Amino acid sequence: MGKATGFLEFERIEEGYKPVPERVKHYKEFVIGLSEDDAKKQGARCMDCGTPFCNSGCPVNNIIPDFNDLVFQGDWKNAITVLHSTNNFPEFTGRICPAPCEAACTLNINDDPVGIKSIEHAIIDRAWAEGWVKPQVAKHKTGKKIAIVGSGPAGMAAAQQLARVGHDVTLFEKNDRVGGLLRYGIPDFKMEKTHIDRRVEQMQAEGVVFKTGVLVADLGKDSKVTNWAKETISPEQLKKEFDAVLLTGGAEQSRDLPVPGRELQGVHFAMEFLPQQNKVNAGDKFKDQIRADGKHVVVIGGGDTGSDCVGTSNRHGAKSVTQFEVMPMPPEMENKPLVWPYWPTKLRTSSSHEEGCEREFAISTKEFIGEKGKLTALKTVQVEFKDGKFNEVPGSEKIYPADLVFLAMGFTAPVSPILEAFGIDKDARGNAKATTDFTGGYATNVPKVFAAGDMRRGQSLVVWAIREGRQAARAVDEFLMGFSDLPR
Template identity: 75%
Template sequence: MGKVTGFMEFERLEEGYEPADKRVRNYKEFVIGLTPEQAKVQGARCMDCGTPFCNNGCPVNNIIPDFNDLVYRGDWAEAITTLHSTNNFPEFTGRICPAPCEAACVANINGDAIGIKSIEHAIIDRAWAEGWVKPQAAARKTGKKVAVIGSGPAGLAAAQQLARAGHDVTVFEKNSRLGGLLRYGIPDFKLEKSHIDRRVAQMEAEGVVFKTSTLIGAMPTEGAGAKVTNDAKTVISAEELKAQFDAVVLAGGSEQSRDLPVPGRDLDGIHFAMEFLPQQNKVNAGDKLKGQLRADGKHVIVIGGGDTGSDCVGTSNRHGAASVTQFEVMPEPPVSENKSLTWPYWPIKLRTSSSHDEGCVREFAISTKEFVGDGKKGGKVTALKTVGVKFEGGKLVEIPGTEKEYKADLVLLAMGFTNPLAPVLEAFGVDKDARGNAKAGTDDLGGYKTNADKVFVAGDMRRGQSLVVWAIREGRQAAREVDRFLMGETTLPR
């Protein structure tokens, strides 16, 4: 694989970034991808390791050593064929996946992992540029009709696989544009939406029908779920949908935001991340919004240390925030992991995103006790009261004497998501697990099937909040089981 001695001869080369002071002036992607020659050198580093743990580290089981070798040898057309055999949308994963494959890379045991994600990024961008990505319409139609609810990565993957198997597929999306959380949850500076539009055009040429602004079932009327972006103009009941289709795939996201019910939560200026982020994406797309949530000149506190919190940091910086501070309740992790203990699994270590580099103060082991307002009834938030915390006896406890107050004009809650929107599952009579997700297994026979007749589930709606690459895997696997359910057998890949 690659050059036998390449991992000893060549160093890992990271993709580049435009300077922070330049990129915060717009919402365009700023990653500088590898040149063909640089990608070839990275492919050369892939060692003949015997057991490629990267394959299992990757949720879609990308055939990584093969496409690394093909890039090294200059066979880019075969490289994209190999990549597409397991991953419907490498332009998404090549940009926003955290690359668990690299954590599992054998070269990572005592050195630097192969730049797998950067090679994937280079392959798919080259494939689009060369015109190698073409519609793959089914040669023969089955006459079976499948409805897919949700146009995020799980729904799109399921729809594309089912259409290529010959089924008539219709994708329903409650928003006016397609892409789900790819469209509304990920800032444009990480994933420009033209990548989604290009795939949708390919899928339409393959026979997939898309219906936007269409809600299936019902939406929550109160709480965090009621604040999910929703442009629906048409509502279709679960019963009506099931009567029209031979199978239904529920592939919505985990959209119920985790709240922070502390004193002062009802003050103005405290919002969920998924109120804040979608608005900017809509404005970038040309929508006119009244009262857009903006961070201009404000002291912004982002509560939550994950990717969504980082996205809030990057967007606030582009608005021109006076300051941005990010809270994380967990202690600060080590800069480098102990590889002898963690490899080949995903390690807990300090991860600094491009948004952090643009300007952000990060506070670890901190808990918010109270939101402070300006004293007016229904007034605005002006500060947060916090306390330091530590693990003791297996639980987080407060540290006396660490109380502190932070100035805040805008607070963004980015503490993750608890479960999918319950009314959708309830409309179809789907059983839920203890976490509020749809209950369905993944076994080879009957996997992804819910208790409800001819209703399947995939992605965040089944497994909970997760990665885009897991959503693609689940969509592909669910499509396989739907095809088997409809036809008695399937030729779709595992």
């Protein structure tokens, strides 16, 4: 522990944001990371409390007290070694993780938690700037061939781990670029895509072969998920050519809102809108891009995806942006003694909300209204959650003008024809069925086929995807070699 009295001397230091009028003009990141001095002070606040709840609050079990101390001591090189020992891609999580570790920080019981995420961000950015992040090429090859389907954080983490122990890894991706939802979904202003490109280069040097534009199996004819594949490979072909197959295809099936008027022009899934802007930012020409300029935009769904639609609509120059959430407004502050060290339900205002957004709670959409096939308004009603269901509040119907609606109500499951083509059993929610048990974990019912990430656990977080990718890599390595030295 660096400074015994640090938590008494120093206040939590937040990372800054560039001003709203400036940042809404572009799609670049706008978080101002901690200075070296501020990162040291932040590290000094860690109490090294003996039972580090932060460590189990973090899904990849980052060894937080150790890197806090190393940053306080100014030993940044060892800090990145500690951080990389549990997390392949801290530059992703240091930017977009909601930081459940901080909710679990012991200091959070009666004070502000240590700014763990900001320290993680500072360590990895420094490591890249200093040239400390290098390919780790396996000394011996095993001769085993592994196919990974889906290049999101789960597939990338698994591929990197497996290549580092000497396997020949090929990563298949139906879209034209690597990264999954990190690439097409999460806006560039939250995470610029050069961070993925750098890791792809590192992984190529480590021996991973990336095959983009290749769809494995079938999506079904009505699928609206992103697909820029130019060729298709069958599950049989993969199983024949590879010693093991790991499915990390995400949970891409958006939840729909089948109320009257759903077919009107102007009603879209969030995941039709967001990837188009990612593509434009990457320099691609996009015909008929969904644009929010000068329009009244309503985003249905109060989570991260909805918030990303808010930020993107404001950057387009929307006339108004309103976000609906069916649940009642949560309290501004959690009852800490009751909920600590768990992730609390409380009102969360994102940087996109700060850029301009009306937020409505306990509201449900009854109908999309239109003229000549085009959306013009929404009919809504206030709802109360009672006895396990939503009840309409009599007389609370309202009309909201709307030219564009984005449905951001979550994701139901993986696109099911893919799992069916492999013959994989599903769990009750339609995800690939596989346990996370120490022995036999991540294996599906189909011999030599494994599943991890959102495809196994349902739509979740980047940090959970990295954890599952790492653990599944160990399971595959053990299956092929009879033992594994990879961490779990």
